[in-house]
Amino acid sequence: MNLKALIEKRNALIADMKSLCDKATAETRAMTTEEQTDYDAKKSEVEALNKTIRSIEEQNALNLNSAKSDGTATDKEQAETRAFENYLRTGQIVETREDVNLTKGDNGAVIPATIANKIIHKVIDICPIYQIATRYTLGGTLSIPYYDEETQAISMAYATEFTDPVSTSGKFLSIELKGYLARGFCKISRSLINNSQFDIVSYVINKVAIAAAKWIENQLINGAASKIDGLAAGVTQVVTTASATAITADELIDLQETIPDVYQDNACWIMNRATRTAIRKLKDNEGRYILNPDATAKWGYTLFGKPVYTTDSVSAIASEKTAIYYGDMSGLAVKTSEDVSIQILNEQYATQHAVGILTWIEIDAKVENAQKIAALKMKKAGG
Template sequence: MNKILELREKRAKAWDATKAFLDTKRGTDGLISAEDEANYNKMEADVIALGKEIDRLEKQAILDAELNAPMANPLTGKPANPKLEGKTGRATDEYRKAFWNAMRTRAGEGLDPTVKNALKIGTDSEGGYLVPDEFERTLVEALEDENIFRRLAKVITTASGDRKIPVVASKGTASWIDEEGTIPESDDSFGQVSIGAYKLGTMIKVSEELLNDSVFQLEPYISREFARRIGNKEEEAFFIGDGSGKPTGILAATGGAQLGVTTAGATAITLDEVLDLFYSLKAPYRNKSVFIMNDSTVKAIRKLKDGQGQYLWQPSIQAGTPDTILNRPLFTSSYVPAIAAGAKTIAFGDFSYYWVADRQGRVFKRLNELFAVTGQVGFVATQRVDGKLILPEAIKVLQQKA
């Protein structure tokens, strides 16, 4: 954690130096020379690289904490009473152990994975090729972008059927009334949004040798891989899904967020347009609002200043705290389009008005026979989920000129 804080402070200082360089090199027309532009780009690249390294270290810290978490319940009973206060149902350690034993066990062996054949692992021609030489205890994985949508949205669980969500379509008003005057009627009108469930799934094939290697940590790998695949596909739909066989995203043409600003240029964003987007959102929603955009869009607006001469983008120097634009948190996602003609490049609003509905969690299945001829076992994970923006005015988007 000290390393992360050190890098955050280093990034903040590098950004201050970059801003100072840019301010001193601007001409009377507000532009800089090609040579100074190249130097600025290099300094900015260093700031971006530090930010990515901070993200990597923070994700590694979270993963280390998960893998180093205790696997057993603490002793909570008195010495004279050995009965422990444990979890029940599918949360019990017994259920978890039995589940993963079943996942590891090959077909025909029952639940006892200790049955071995008579082939020799020391002789290649008699079975040695079937046994991996050695597995490193640490699995090296490529890092992916962090999934942010579920952290910002409202997540609910549904049992069956569509979930009907009542929404106030319009609100009544009060009126000034003369003495002995009639109080006019002013009723609220209501509507409803229906959330269903779309099926999302993925499959992993694992060799029998890998399943029977006691060194390799199968459980966390499968869990993380399923979570990564399903999470990435979910987030893509929550942003750009069209509602056809998948959730309706906030950037969808129908059912998505309201248009806040259309830029004057097809490939550029100005300070005034960011400010217009900020104030296009009603004040009550701004209290919990965040910016979400592509990394390339952040780079494009990094040079912009507000009316007080402060740069819009401000780096965070506190661990776990996102960078900000106009004092509101900034998140990035690769599923938000980059700057291009007609693209919706920035979303700003209160994302708790986007509801994610899970239908009874995720389902895991083991396929023993399908890949038996290749010595592999398949694992399938499926999930039924839907997502919709319940109140379109709670999120505004900035769209590039067509």
């Protein structure tokens, strides 16, 4: 079964889960034993499919997929790379093979699938939050059901014979992921393109991927009003510092302990580099630094046994700002309705001796499992 089929199967299961929840909600009742069993089975299968899909995507990103024995895949990739490079250098489409996906529209040529996939994989490689998040790829609105016990939970208690039990239950809620269109743009010097010794294809892939990854990371963390929620709007577990200008080791422990043990395995810290610098100066009661360089850690540092990732998308230490996120970032759901789509604009910027690169992506992100992620917020100054 190919990746597309796996994604479609997972999305169908999610739709079935939503139908079970909607039916129980409409009838103002808990799900029956049969419905709950069916729901749990589908949920387990969705989780298993998520792991498989993520593994396949990671394998693709590392270029571990072997070419077909007859060389078809390799030939196609080479043909599409040649076609793309030729179009960049000459503005002409010369590849005539039907399976080479390079088409010219009103505003320029749409790049072939293999080039687009390399850009997507590059984005995943350089954007850890996007890499770890739970990703869904489909059009339309995606509704993800979850079980909420915050207001009323299923309870267990001692009982006396011949007395009626008091019914308690949680609620089935859902989050909706839509699709918000975003556009990126850059120009490349025609002199650079005309240099036949320069690897222009790799240059374009890197330039587009870095720009896309930087924007996506910022949106996944901070979101935007009436658009993507991201972590900023979705994280409900918050620890507030006692100071508006400093963080203590005890507050970091409180933040880490907010996450249940079951979600600690894949947890990490996300903060600004200036915040990491401040934390590096904190010591325990024995005078030992609590954050140290670690050559075996994913990003070179560990704090209380978990890797530390720094990004400018998280605010530095300042009054009322969220300075740190901690937890398993798979609790963030990201839906892309459309993979990265790119157009090459040869004519529009000819007078500037440049070529335009126009990037489109449709994306949304919300916290899917609030228990997996927590935030450290700085106290209000003077408060």
